[in-house]
Amino acid sequence: MTVIAGVAGQPIAHSLSPLLHNAWITAAGLDAAYRAHGPADAAEFEALVARGRSGALRGLNVTAPFKEQALALADTVSAVARGCGSANLLIFDHGRIHADSTDGIGLMAALAEQAPDLVVRDRSVVVLGAGGAARAAVRTLIAAGAEVAVLNRTSVRAEALAADLGATVAGPAALETAALVVNALSVPPTIDLSVLPDDAVVMDMTYQPLITPFLAAAAARGLKGVDGLAMLIGQARPSFSALFGITPPAIDVRTLALAALGEVDR
Numbered sequence: 001m002t003v004i005a006g007v008a009g010q011p012i013a014h015s016l017s018p019l020l021h022n023a024w025i026t027a028a029g030l031d032a033a034y035r036a037h038g039p040a041d042a043a044e045f046e047a048l049v050a051r052g053r054s055g056a057l058r059g060l061n062v063t064a065p066f067k068e069q070a071l072a073l074a075d076t077v078s079a080v081a082r083g084c085g086s087a088n089l090l091i092f093d094h095g096r097i098h099a100d101s102t103d104g105i106g107l108m109a110a111l112a113e114q115a116p117d118l119v120v121r122d123r124s125v126v127v128l129g130a131g132g133a134a135r136a137a138v139r140t141l142i143a144a145g146a147e148v149a150v151l152n153r154t155s156v157r158a159e160a161l162a163a164d165l166g167a168t169v170a171g172p173a174a175l176e177t178a179a180l181v182v183n184a185l186s187v188p189p190t191i192d193l194s195v196l197p198d199d200a201v202v203m204d205m206t207y208q209p210l211i212t213p214f215l216a217a218a219a220a221r222g223l224k225g226v227d228g229l230a231m232l233i234g235q236a237r238p239s240f241s242a243l244f245g246i247t248p249p250a251i252d253v254r255t256l257a258l259a260a261l262g263e264v265d266r
Contacts (some may be wrong), residue, residue: 007061016261021240063088075098076102
């Protein structure tokens with residue numbers, strides 16, 4: 001029987017997840033399909049999850065704005081997802097739902113690939129934002145030994161995230177000592193990159209465009225950048241294993257994704 005999985009979010013038309021997963025499915029010769037779902041609201045997302053619980057789906061990747069709801073709908077939750085306060089992966093198993101988060105794995109994979117010399121242990125890191133993506137970044141980087149400060153337009157949300165995960169709220173001088181700045185905002189950040197150390201790394205979780213204005217500004221400043229496509233692929237690999245029970249085949253999905261985006265690799 002064909003194994004059906006997919007990704008749910010709103011908007012969803014831009015998602016490259018179906019391209020990545022279906023390329024791996026084809027390369028592995030699986031009897032499977034991975035489809036995009038765009039629930040209009042929380043009620044439609046809940047109905048989609050109910051379909052999964054009934055056996056119509058093997059699992060779902062979940063993106064904005066449904067990550068927190070995904071966590072709340074699950075019967076069991078991984079320690080990682082609970083710590084993040086959100087889930088980007090739901091696995092359906094005989095009427096039960098398990099929630100997990102692979103965002104942190106994707107973040108660290110992207111850093112290892114595109115900034116291999118970066119060491120975050122005992123270094124200052126600034127995370128921009130206070131939503132689900134920011135929470136995953138903060139939790140993962142703290143686990144890697146970083147000293148993480150959260151910078152967000154709404155200070156109350158930054159304070160709540162920091163208190164939950166053991167981070168601090170970024171002060172005016174936080175950027176001056178940052179080894180890494182991670183943008184987890186859905187809009188371009190407005191920070192002064194000129195104050196960053198010369199060896200700082202700048203990462204943007206957004207991948208459309210591949211070189212965001214934030215990464216372009218970092219490059220103009222002479223800083224190393226890490227793009228969101230690397231993180232997307234990094235989180236998709238463990239998701240594929242959880243959904244289909246095998247390691248993704250060793251094919252060049254980044255080139256496929258770049259072609260779909262109309263981008264040239266840097």
